[in-house]
Amino acid sequence: xxxxxxxxxxxxxxxxxxxxxxxxxxxxxxxxxxxxxxxxxxxxxxxxxxxxxxxxxxxxxxxxxxxxxxxxxxxxxxxxxxxxxxxxxxxxxxxxxxxxxxxxxxxxxxxxxxxxxxxxxxxxxxxxxxxxxxxxxxxxxxxxxxxxxxxxxxxxxxxxxxxxxxxxxxxxxxxxxxxxxxxxxxxxxxxxxxxxxxxxxxxxxxxxxxxxxxxxxxxxxxxxxxxxxxxxxxxxxxxxxxxxxxxxxxxxxxxxxxxxxxx
Numbered sequence: 001x002x003x004x005x006x007x008x009x010x011x012x013x014x015x016x017x018x019x020x021x022x023x024x025x026x027x028x029x030x031x032x033x034x035x036x037x038x039x040x041x042x043x044x045x046x047x048x049x050x051x052x053x054x055x056x057x058x059x060x061x062x063x064x065x066x067x068x069x070x071x072x073x074x075x076x077x078x079x080x081x082x083x084x085x086x087x088x089x090x091x092x093x094x095x096x097x098x099x100x101x102x103x104x105x106x107x108x109x110x111x112x113x114x115x116x117x118x119x120x121x122x123x124x125x126x127x128x129x130x131x132x133x134x135x136x137x138x139x140x141x142x143x144x145x146x147x148x149x150x151x152x153x154x155x156x157x158x159x160x161x162x163x164x165x166x167x168x169x170x171x172x173x174x175x176x177x178x179x180x181x182x183x184x185x186x187x188x189x190x191x192x193x194x195x196x197x198x199x200x201x202x203x204x205x206x207x208x209x210x211x212x213x214x215x216x217x218x219x220x221x222x223x224x225x226x227x228x229x230x231x232x233x234x235x236x237x238x239x240x241x242x243x244x245x246x247x248x249x250x251x252x253x254x255x256x257x258x259x260x261x262x263x
Contacts, residue, residue, distance in 0.1 A: 005040050005049035007246055008074035008082040008198075009239065010189065025049075027073035031114075032066055034073040044244040049077050053084075053185060062162035062184035068114055071192045080249040081136055081199040083242075084189055085235055087228050088157060088181035088204035089165075091174050093214045095206050098231040100144060100238070101155035101181055102137045103202040104130070107174075108187045110161045115188035117195050124261040126195050133199035133254050136246065140203055143242040149234050155180040157204060159187040165219040171210040182210050199254040203238075205231055 003025050024037040039050045051070050054060045074082060088101065095101070118124040137153075144151035158174045160166060162184035166174070174182060186202050193200035207227040208219050249255050 003040055004078040005038075005047040005074070006079065006081070007046060007048045007243060008077075008079040009048060009050045009085070010053045010070065010082070011050070011085045025077070027076050029069045029072040029076070031068040031072055034069045035060055035065060038073055038077065040077070043240060046243050046246070048243060049074055049079055053189070063110075063113065065185065066114075067189050067192055068117060071189070071196055071198070072117075075196045075198065079198065080255075081133070081246055082193050082201070083136070083140070083239065084186065084200060084202045085239070086183050086185055086202065086204050087207045087224055088183040089208045089210040089219060089224075090206045090213055091158070091171065091179055091182055091210050093209075095152070095180065095209075096150065097206055097208070097227050098234070099150045099152065099206045100235075101152040101157075101204045101206065102132075102141050103157045103181075103186065103204055104132050104134075104137065104154045105156040106131055106186050106190060106202075107156060107158045107179060110159055110187055113161075113188055115191060117192065123263060124195070124258060125263065126191070126257050126261045127253070128191055128194065130253055131190050131194060131200075133201050133252070135250055135252060136199045136201035139245050139247075140201055140238065140242050143245060144238055147234075147237060147241060149238055152180070155204070157186050157202065158182045160184055166210055168212050171212045174210070175213060181206065194254060194257050197255050197257045199249055199252075203235075205235060207231075
């Protein structure tokens with residue numbers, strides 16, 4: 001494939017608005033088409049590939065996203081380092097709306113998602129002990145600090161199946177366990193990147209308080225979209241500033257994920 005990219009970004013369609021001279025590429029994968037054609041653009045000399053994980057018109061609910069095709073498409077283009085911005089609900093009252101959380105752990109509460117590239121006959125048991133790329137996360141944290149953007153350096157995200165939001169009982173359970181935020185897409189996106197030996201950093205924007213947190217009522221899609229759009233410029237500023245600072249993939253748990261995974 002002639003087109004190549006260094007860095008991959010998943011996210012919403014709002015990301016398109018600050019990509020100049022975009023070239024769209026159709027990438028075939030063994031797992032079917034990705035969520036949309038891959039948009040490739042240059043940001044300060046760095047080639048960036050972007051896929052809106054929910055599709056161009058946000059037509060794909062979280063449980064229908066073809067995560068394997070999305071990650072495979074980036075790998076085919078030469079991407080080694082991936083950033084996955086997402087919206088999330090706060091499970092702890094000290095988090096503030098519009099604050100960013102650089103996740104370092106996840107809890108998988110999804111079901112029936114295609115979440116591995118190794119479902120036979122080749123079998124690999126890839127470690128998920130430290131699922132996010134520490135080096136890439138550090139770049140995002142340092143950049144956010146320099147820009148004065150509020151950011152949490154660690155956080156555990158509970159990934160629920162969707163498309164529904166949590167019940168009150170579920171939210172109370174998640175919160176009581178000390179978990180920080182809730183989201184619908186970080187798994188299996190994060191783990192599939194690890195299976196392909198790609199670096200992956202998840203940065204979650206707090207768009208709401210999950211039901212019951214700080215007396216919050218039922219979560220609505222309208223509220224989530226409003227808060228996300230109000231803070232989209234900060235996300236754009238963070239990514240634009242961080243992308244030129246992302247170095248080559250180091251030798252670490254991401255790049256060596258398959259070394260000890262085969263039985």
